[in-house]
Amino acid sequence: MAISIRPYQPADEEAVENITYRTGFKGEGLEGRDYFNDKRLFFMIFIAYYAHYEPEHFFVAVEDDSQDVVGFICGTTNTPRQEKRFALTMYWRIALRALFFTSWRSPKTFKTLLGLGKVLPDMREKPANPVDIHVEYPGHLHINVLPEYHHMGIGTNMISHFEDHLKCLGIKGVHLGTTSRNHKAVPFYKKHGYAIVKEASTAIHPVFKEISFLTFAKKLTSE
Numbered sequence: 001m002a003i004s005i006r007p008y009q010p011a012d013e014e015a016v017e018n019i020t021y022r023t024g025f026k027g028e029g030l031e032g033r034d035y036f037n038d039k040r041l042f043f044m045i046f047i048a049y050y051a052h053y054e055p056e057h058f059f060v061a062v063e064d065d066s067q068d069v070v071g072f073i074c075g076t077t078n079t080p081r082q083e084k085r086f087a088l089t090m091y092w093r094i095a096l097r098a099l100f101f102t103s104w105r106s107p108k109t110f111k112t113l114l115g116l117g118k119v120l121p122d123m124r125e126k127p128a129n130p131v132d133i134h135v136e137y138p139g140h141l142h143i144n145v146l147p148e149y150h151h152m153g154i155g156t157n158m159i160s161h162f163e164d165h166l167k168c169l170g171i172k173g174v175h176l177g178t179t180s181r182n183h184k185a186v187p188f189y190k191k192h193g194y195a196i197v198k199e200a201s202t203a204i205h206p207v208f209k210e211i212s213f214l215t216f217a218k219k220l221t222s223e
């Protein structure tokens with residue numbers, strides 16, 4: 001099966017939203033779980049920003065025959081700037097949807113969201129070692145491949161493509177977050193030269209008990 005990587009286009013949004021939802025629960029699908037029932041909101045929290053505001057750093061993996069989008073990689077070259085822009089452009093949209101749609105349609109999802117709101121600042125701002133992650137590794141990324149296409153080399157091709165893209169832009173390092181229970185992502189990042197620079201033990205929700213949030217990072221230039 002031949003797969004190509006190309007820049008994201010607005011018409012890819014629905015496919016990307018589906019992939020995000022089908023891989024968002026410690027690397028597995030959120031379908032059919034009480035934990036988070038609002039697919040659109042999940043996309044708005046984690047991925048929509050990149051599609052709408054930094055599409056120049058967003059790539060999709062497409063099956064050549066069908067032209068179906070089967071994976072994506074996205075991110076930023078400048079995490080502090082991205083966080084500020086995310087706060088300005090997305091917080092109010094997320095809050096409106098959560099309050100006026102999700103809270104009455106899925107109270108359990110709303111509860112998860114409140115837990116997420118409490119721990120996200122902690123996950124972002126307390127490095128476990130003196131390295132300032134945002135200075136040493138200013139870029140960050142998210143990568144997701146549809147489960148039926150896992151372990152076929154698609155993630156490897158996308159992450160190499162993304163790293164080359166960042167290197168061409170002179171970005172000296174990149175980081176990302178995942179959970180210790182993500183049994184595919186952890187070996188994937190290690191294989192690609194990423195090292196753990198931060199570990200945060202926290203509990204968003206009972207389903208995350210005894211799971212830590214890991215920040216992986218990799219230098220892209222020798223400087």
Ligand SMILES: CC(C)(COP(=O)(O)OP(=O)(O)OC[C@H]1O[C@@H](n2cnc3c(N)ncnc32)[C@H](O)[C@@H]1OP(=O)(O)O)[C@@H](O)C(=O)NCCC(=O)NCCS
Pocket residue numbers: 023024026027028143144145146149150151152153154155156157177178179182183184185187188189191
């Ligand atoms: C992590 C992910 C992007 C890897 O993509 P992929 O296309 O399956 O990766 P590749 O086929 O290029 O595999 C490369 C390496 O990843 C690891 N890996 C991939 N699938 C794995 C599996 N099922 N079990 C264990 N390790 C696996 C292995 O180290 C593998 O190397 P190997 O072939 O020598 O064993 C993919 O599993 C995924 O989308 N998961 C769900 C979303 C997610 O967890 N995203 C990242 C964290 S937020």
